[in-house]
Amino acid sequence: MREMIISELSQALQELARGFAHYLPRLIVMLILAFLGWVFAYVVKTVLRSILRLIRFDKLSENAGASQLLNKAALPSASEVLSRFVFWLVWLGFILLGVGVLGILGLQEQVAKFFFFLPRLFVAMFIMFFGLLAASFFSRAALLAAVNANVPSPRVLSLAVRSVIIVFVLSIVFEELGLAEETMLVAFGIAFGALMLGLAIAFGIGGRNLAQGFLEKKFVRPKKEENEDEPSPL
Amino acid sequence: MAEDTFLTDDFVRQLINVGEVDILVGLPTHNNATTIGAVVQSIQSGILQWFPRERAVIINPDGGSRDGTPELVTGISIDDLRPVSNLHALRTLHSISTRYGSSPSRTVAFRTILAAAELLRAKACVVMSPESSSFEGEWISKLLRPIRHDSFDLVTPTYRRHKFEGLLVTNLLYPMIRALYGLRIREPYTREFGFSGRLGGEFLLQNVWDDATGGHGIELRFTLAAITGQQRICQSFLGQKDHVELRSADLVPALRETVGPMFSALESTFTAWSGVTASQPVPTSGPDHEALLDPMRVNRKRLREMFSTGVAELETVFHSILSPSTLAELQRIAGLEEADFNYPAELWVKTVYEFAVSYQKSVISRDHIIQALAPLFRGRVFTFLVENRNGSTEDLENNIEGLCLEFERWKPYLLQMWKSRE
Numbered sequence: 045m046r047e048m049i050i051s052e053l054s055q056a057l058q059e060l061a062r063g064f065a066h067y068l069p070r071l072i073v074m075l076i077l078a079f080l081g082w083v084f085a086y087v088v089k090t091v092l093r094s095i096l097r098l099i100r101f102d103k104l105s106e107n108a109g110a111s112q113l114l115n116k117a118a119l120p121s122a123s124e125v126l127s128r129f130v131f132w133l134v135w136l137g138f139i140l141l142g143v144g145v146l147g148i149l150g151l152q153e154q155v156a157k158f159f160f161f162l163p164r165l166f167v168a169m170f171i172m173f174f175g176l177l178a179a180s181f182f183s184r185a186a187l188l189a190a191v192n193a194n195v196p197s198p199r200v201l202s203l204a205v206r207s208v209i210i211v212f213v214l215s216i217v218f219e220e221l222g223l224a225e226e227t228m229l230v231a232f233g234i235a236f237g238a239l240m241l242g243l244a245i246a247f248g249i250g251g252r253n254l255a256q257g258f259l260e261k262k263f264v265r266p267k268k269e270e271n272e273d274e275p276s277p278l
Numbered sequence: 279m280a281e282d283t284f285l286t287d288d289f290v291r292q293l294i295n296v297g298e299v300d301i302l303v304g305l306p307t308h309n310n311a312t313t314i315g316a317v318v319q320s321i322q323s324g325i326l327q328w329f330p331r332e333r334a335v336i337i338n339p340d341g342g343s344r345d346g347t348p349e350l351v352t353g354i355s356i357d358d359l360r361p362v363s364n365l366h367a368l369r370t371l372h373s374i375s376t377r378y379g380s381s382p383s384r385t386v387a388f389r390t391i392l393a394a395a396e397l398l399r400a401k402a403c404v405v406m407s408p409e410s411s412s413f414e415g416e417w418i419s420k421l422l423r424p425i426r427h428d429s430f431d432l433v434t435p436t437y438r439r440h441k442f443e444g445l446l447v448t449n450l451l452y453p454m455i456r457a458l459y460g461l462r463i464r465e466p467y468t469r470e471f472g473f474s475g476r477l478g479g480e481f482l483l484q485n486v487w488d489d490a491t492g493g494h495g496i497e498l499r500f501t502l503a504a505i506t507g508q509q510r511i512c513q514s515f516l517g518q519k520d521h522v523e524l525r526s527a528d529l530v531p532a533l534r535e536t537v538g539p540m541f542s543a544l545e546s547t548f549t550a551w552s553g554v555t556a557s558q559p560v561p562t563s564g565p566d567h568e569a570l571l572d573p574m575r576v577n578r579k580r581l582r583e584m585f586s587t588g589v590a591e592l593e594t595v596f597h598s599i600l601s602p603s604t605l606a607e608l609q610r611i612a613g614l615e616e617a618d619f620n621y622p623a624e625l626w627v628k629t630v631y632e633f634a635v636s637y638q639k640s641v642i643s644r645d646h647i648i649q650a651l652a653p654l655f656r657g658r659v660f661t662f663l664v665e666n667r668n669g670s671t672e673d674l675e676n677n678i679e680g681l682c683l684e685f686e687r688w689k690p691y692l693l694q695m696w697k698s699r700e
Contacts (some may be wrong), residue, residue, distance in 0.1 A: 181643065184595065191588050192530055194580075198591050202601040274660070275576055277446035277532040278467065 067146065074142030081138020089131035096123035110176050133162070168220040175213025179206045204243060211235055284386075285393055289376040293397050296372045300332040301325065301422060302400035304391035307338055308382035310408040311345040317413055318354045321406060322371060324415030329422070335398060338375040339390040341382030348375035385487065385496045389411075392482040400475045402426050405497075407469040412520050420514040421472030422564065431509035433472035433499065433616075436464050437519035438568035441674050442576060443664060445659050448678050451498075451536055451629060457685035458544075459505045460554040464513060464566050467498045467536045477509055495539035502543050506550040515564025529655065533648050541637040541648075544696075552693060557686060569671045581660040582619055586612040588653020595650050599636040604628050608654070620628050621654075621661040623684040629654055630685075631692040638696070659680075 069162075105111045105122030119125055140155045183206035190198030215232035303321050307314060318336065326335045338351040352373045378386050388405070395403050402425040404418060417435075424430040435574075447465065455466045480502050486496075504511055544551070559566075589596070589612035596605050607625055614620075630651075637647050666674050 184642065184646055187591065188595070188646055191584075191591050192649060192652050193402070194584055198587075274529070274581065274656075275440075275442040275445055275574065275663075277529050277655075278444060278536070 070146050073145050074139075077142035077145065078135075078139050080143075081135045084138065085131045085134035088134050089127045093123060093127040093132055096126065101126070104177065105173075110173065137162075164220055166220065168217045171213060171216050171220060175209065175216070179209035179213065182206075182209060204239075207237070208239065210240070284378075285390065289374070289390075289394075290397070291408045292374045292376075293394055295552035296374070296398060298333065298424075299335045299372075299398045300401050301329055301334040302395045302403040303334065303336045303389070303400060303418070304388070304403060304405040305338045305351065305393075305408055306338055306382075306384060306391070306405070307347045307351065307408045308341040308345045309345050309347060311347050311350055313411060314347050314350050314408050315354060317406065317408055317410060318351055319374070321414050321418060322354070322415075324418030325371060327415055328419035328574075329426075332426075335372040335374065335394075335400075337391055337394045338373065339387040340375055340377050341387065342377060342380040348377065351375050359461070362552075385494075388500070389482070389487060389498045392478045395475055395478045396482055400478075402472065402474060403478055404472040405470065410470070410520055410598065412518050414517065417470065417516050418607070419555050420516055420563065421470065424512050424514060425472055425474050428512070429474075429510065430512045430561075431474045432501065432504040433514050433585045433668055434463055434465050434511065435468055435470050435516045436513050436562065436564070436566050436568075437516055438557055439519045439568065440574060441569040441571060441669075441671070442574050442663060443519075445662060446532055446536060447558055448656070448672040449662060449681065450655070451500045451540065453627075453678070453685040454504075454540065454630060455505075456557045456682055458551040458554065459547075459568075460557045461505055462557050462559045462566075463501065463505075463513065466501045467495065468668040469497060470516070471497070472514075473500070473503075473504070477504060477530075480507065494516060498536055498539045499543065502540070502547065510550050511560050513560055513562040513566055515562070515566070515568075518570075529652050530649055533651055533655070534645070537651065538637075538644070541634050542644075542654060545633060545638055548696075550681070552696075555689075561633070567675060568675055571671065576663060578660055578663055579616065581656045581663075582616055585653050585657030585660065588650075588656070592650055592653065595646065597640065598641045599647060599650060600629065600632050603656045604632055608657075611657070619657075619660065619664075621657045623681045624688070626654075626658045626681075627684045627688045628691065629697065631688060634692065635695040 101123045102111065102121050103200070105114075110122050114122060114125060120128075137159070140158055144152050144155045183202045185206040187202035190201045195201065211232065215228055218228040241267050300427075302641070305314075305317070305321070323334060325332070337352065338348060340348045340351075352375050354373070376390065378390055391403070391405060394400075402422050404421045406417075408412065421433050421435065424433045444465075447467065451466050452462075452464055456462050479499055484503060486499055486503070589608050593605075593609075596608070600608070603624065608629070611619060611621060611625075633647060633651055636642075637644055641647070662677070666677055669677070
């Protein structure tokens, strides 16, 4: 009985040792991959940071309004955030490659899914950034046009333009990421519809006199009276 | 040649038929049927009276008129003048019209005129506005004689105009160009001017036709090219300028047409303006200014309101463009009552210079920077109107001179910001 226990125990230990010996090289390979990945990711981060500084990415991001968001969240500059993000992405990719080498079946499938997801993530980030840039540009254009046309509440108009563009961009981003597509579609429809209805009601009820005044000024009142408002600039 | 690529074959054929000329009159048009007849007749009488022995041609680049303007230009014969005058043509006066596109573009029109002048080897050219109802034949002589007889390269006009018209010129263009380049040109942006064929040919070869300002303000860029090219420039008093029917909505296009090109030129002309410390008058035939003092109805309250609203609503935009001290001062005066409101010359000059540097740095879209200047300009106009409400011509001139001196005094501030930019 005692010998049997010892035999089973030693057999189990031998199998454990065999298993460990079997996995040890893979583990070492994984660690080497993780180390190499860290070095590679660090180089990529440094190069990317230099390129972003060269092309004044922070200025672009400031124009897009992304820098203000980062400031509010107490995060570093946009170029720093992006280069750090790429660093982690590259390093994580190498770590997952290493994990794949271990040969754990379920894990390999998840690793494959991650790499499949990467291009979509980049496209989504690209859309998000340029969407913010467009939202900032067009909202500022609306603000300036409204101020120079003496339209009341120009900031509301500008905010409405920004909101519509951001809602639209977010819906595209979520669709690209494949996250809760149907929920997002419905949410977008409801949000956009509500916004338009709200604006229609606001303009219809609140701005009735304004619209009347605007239309009268545009089409009914003779131009001469308008001309007398301001001397010719040239 | 550069002009080969955009002139139509038919237009080139007509130019070849004309041969060489001494004088070329450029008349860009777009739906000007109501005024063009009188303008063409004035041009013809001017040429007959003042340059009867010269070979002359009228070139009419048209931007797609639908009211028969080009036909009117080419249809008016010099013989039509005889019943009303004793003028006799010694040479054939050609009129050529060409349609350069379906929509008007002053840049393309001017390029067409320059290309035609180059092909015809014109010695002196003049560009006239097709809208002017006060245009007289003598204007042709006043703009061309200094070129033909005194070897000047550019003749800019001076006018008799209402003291409250052309405020963008008196409050920004004239003082800033004077401070930057050192020449006191009263009308640096004008639609009526004369120039030598040599200057036209040189400008035609410059790379200004497709630049970042979208082709705005070609006339101003031509003047700046003449200044920086150290060409011989003079002024000629033409007479009374028409009252220009413009609406308040026209301010932003006017800023795009003038201030945009002026700011844009600062980079390429840095060596020309950075060393200039004082200004000189340019030779002038006749008075360099005359003002009409008739009362004019102006809604000053609206101007001040638009200034105050602009300062409040565009705060985020101004944060990107102006220094904190300038913005704080603007916010302070925006809160003042109408009776106390004053946008002093010094603050206006600092504002404009900070806008110029921000434009160069492209802190935001350049067109947005130009648009953001509009409410501030209205504030400055308000102060100018109040200061000169009851003033004489001399008072007005002293006021403008004071502003010019402020622009000159603060030029080191512009240079300092310019050199410290990123």
